[in-house]
Amino acid sequence: MLQRESSFPKEALRYGLIVIVLGFIVFPIAWMIITSFKPADAIMVSPPRFLFTPTLDNYVHAIYDKNFLFYIKNTLFISVASTIIVVITGSLAAYSFARYNVGDGHILFFILSTKMFPAIAVILPYFLIFREVGRTGAGKFLGIGLDQPGALIISYTVFNLPFAIWLLVSFFQDIPRELEHSARLDGLSRLKVLAKVVCPLAAPGIAVTGVFTLIFSWNEFLFAYILTRKAASTVTVGVESFFTLQGILWGPVAAAATISVLPMLVFVLAMQRYMVRGLTFGAVRG
Amino acid sequence: MKSMLKKGLLVAALMTSTAPVAMAQECVDADRVPITWSTIAGFYTDAMANLVAGFEAKNCVKVNVVNIDNSQLYNKQVIEMVGQTGAYDVVTLETSEKAEFAENGFILPMTDYFADKKAQLDDVAPTLAALTTQYKGDVWGLPYYTYTAGYIYRADLFEDATEKEAFKKRFNYDLAVPTTWAQHRDIAEFFTRKAGENLKGEALAKDFYGVGLMAGPFPEIQDEMSGVLWSQGADWLTDEGKVPVDAVEKAMNDYLALMKFAPPAALTVTYDGVMNQMKDGQIAQTYSFFLDQWPNAVTTETSVPGAKMGVAEAPEKKAYIGGFLLAVSASSAHPQEAMDFVAYIGGHDAQMEFAKAGGTSTLMSVLSDPAFAAPESRTKTGHFSTLLKIFDSMKGFRSNLFDTPFGAKIYNTMQIPLQSAAAGQIDARAAAEQLAAEVEKICGGPCPIGK
Amino acid sequence: MSQSLSVSASQEKGVASPTAMSDRWFSILLVVPAMLVILVFALLPLAYALDVSFRFADLTRGRIGDFVGLDNYRTVLHDSAFWSSVWVTLKFTLTAVTLEMVLGIAIAFLIHGATVGKGVIRSLMILPLATSAAVTGLFWRYLYDPQFGLINYFLGLIGLPEPNWLGDYTIALWSVILFDVWQWTPFVALIALAGLQALPKEPFEAAELDGASTFRVLRTLTFPMLKPVLFLVLVLRTIDSVRLYDAVAVLTRGGPGTVTETMTFYLYRTGLKLFRMDYASTMAIFFLYAMLVASLFALRPLLTQFSSRASEG
């Protein structure tokens, strides 16, 4: 705030500190990316080797031998589908909570409390539910069952929805009611008001919620590991196929991890312009 | 329906074995019976793909291989078995898991299936067969890979004149492959050096350690300690189904005496970490280590200049007998094809191919094949002759840990008190007592032993 | 609470409604899709867990077994491993969340004052969030390795002691915390930074004119205005820390011994290694209970705020 009188040494100190902080944040990931270009005999050596002939072998191994792009494809489909569902149903519910105060906070509290049940305790019931659903005709048709993407899409939706609704409520509350009132007076229906007036105004919030939902779905491990076997496995499970009986294949793991981070990074960077406003969760009011 | 299938197995098996070629010709892809095999991730993937292709050529079957991380294999398989999903037709079991799967009806006995194939059963190394395939008088499948433990060491250090002389001077006997724990400990102490000190007459650039241990949070510290415990005439469980606290305490103390000469990372690693240390020239020997890692260990000879690897029986000639058992799931929709697959992968021809690719076979006929003892095969199968010796030394050995239906759960819990002691948080006595308490909790009293 | 007021407010709001549907029905309809999903997939598992917690259930030994009354609750309440895992969880949550909040806010102020390169800084900060703990944890294990790790290599170069990060039982939990701090401090910092940037300018200019000290401005203006957003982050981080599983699973598996065994990891070991679903369900119920009681106090202000803002006219 009051940095107008800042002097050069002060600025230098500030940027020095920022570089240290960023170094700490980036360094493990940088080391991972460096490892992904190392030949196998340069990884587990002491002292650590910084100079080496870069190779693409690890990427070749991950993509061709381990078919890692298959997992990327699965994960992309599952997490995007789940994010879309979360954002739509979440926005509807959050709008209702924000404007009409449905359930007087109790339902909101209930929704939030479902996030507090440990995932490990629900995993077995989920397994049984999806086993049964998968045996029915509808389950087969919709692809909801064990080792099918539908099971994971639903699981991720359930687990991200409370968080999403919670974030979205404060965004919707930030939108002045007068705009809606005047739109309604212009003869727009309630749904149209929501779609044409409210949602564009809440866009940063919806974007940030989407980003977090996508990130959490993308990185989830436990559900993916229990509810899938092969056909619907995601990247976090795919990485396990690099833990072989001959040891962890560090190079290919690093390559696979680097590949799996890329889509997230691209997505987050694309959303960058919404992030600043969105990340306040509508909770900062002047 | 299922029982009918089981009765018809014998006949059906005969049919498939007499007319495989005719069947393959008639087979179109749409007719292929799908069976799924859950196995360890990255398990000789290429070799296994060839073997599977070989099986598919002879049988009208499509085999799906599901790769699972070793540490997750057990619970993933149990969930599918408990859920009776039939998703896995053929499962891969660790030695300690066999009794649980058999006792709880997760897998089908194959005694009848093998009734007319006695020769094939007899070919499995008897020591291994006794521990991995048999439970309560039935045969439950075939082991297709063994990671029985032995002793892997840097032979070049043992042959070095200056080291030999120094060792003799210090301990009053010749430096040689250890046959007793005391010798093993002496050697570990002898080779533990700081950076700057000499090894083989040359100054060390980094610290060097006498022994590599697997005391990390993985179920491998118990494999190492099994060797100590068994060689002292004890077992993890008495015939009454209880942990012999005094014996475990003594074994733990012996293990702790060795911990002093292991690199600090011993507390966080498992076998792959030990192999990395070996390949980077940080350790002189292992304790009681999985011999299937031999092809891996031998690469030390290229990564460390002047290194030469050796393999021998573990000191005191008792070690963990590990094998991956292939068994057929009780919820399999195609048990007959699944059993054919087990018999094929565990059979002589497939095992020969597997061994050529560097896999550690379970069959006597393969292990003793002269081709694998030839010098040019040393880097892949140099450990086969040692394995034969181990199987011979341990002939007739049984452990109650492998004969209790709670074996898998005990096995998956044991490392907790043992690692606590290895890390120095509790002493050996406390670890043994904690282990006894945990085991009693798991079994709900004394553990039932099913012989 | 202000129910009576909110009712009258919503009645008032019925401005010119061209459709026949009332506000009440419309608002309920909006919640239905989300509620359906949550009701089915949150209540069914809860009912299952409740049922199992009153029975004997060793999954490997057949189906869900006989009714055993409160025995599972007695066992779990007197299980020292359970209480030690609770203690580990509390230690972890308290330390990790405090560190993340303090460091995160400090970093936010640091970056907020920067004049150039904010976009780049923000993009780099998001990196740890965009990667999964299951994967980055693996590389932290590599960094922590006393034999091959980069951290000890650097410490050795400058002559500092080289700790056995994950193998020394006195510091293993701290190493897990450090990893968590690495992963989540940027999250706190990004949100606090966004909050700082969204603050209105006028009150601060006025304070400057009045010649208020920086400390006073912080105490009386900045923090009170940031409080809602910081509180939100605090709650989110606390819920996630208490549920910590991935990091422990990949870094230490609860070891050495049980030093880093958090509640959820113990739950995993009981439920998915020992397959004692009866104990696991009972622990899950405890967990939920503790969280509900805690949130009754912690979340009350947030919910009242939501509630009152929703019923404002």
Add this chain to the structure above:
Amino acid sequence: MSFSQGWDTGFRVILLYVGVVFVWLGFIEPYFASQSMSVVIMNIVAFVISAAFVVRARSRFIAERQQAEAEVAALMQEDV
């Protein structure tokens, strides 16, 4: 008592009841010779505490409501 207040009270009563059960099983039951006896007494105690809580909450809500009504009445009078 409105529906919303009822819901809130009900929720707290459940938590209170369960809390009593947990504390009882953890700390108090070991002092009882007979387990069934302990369970019976536990339920009685939990019930009494819960009932007391409900009564107290109810009277508080009534008091709040009266106060609010009085305020509204006062405001109305001022307006007039």
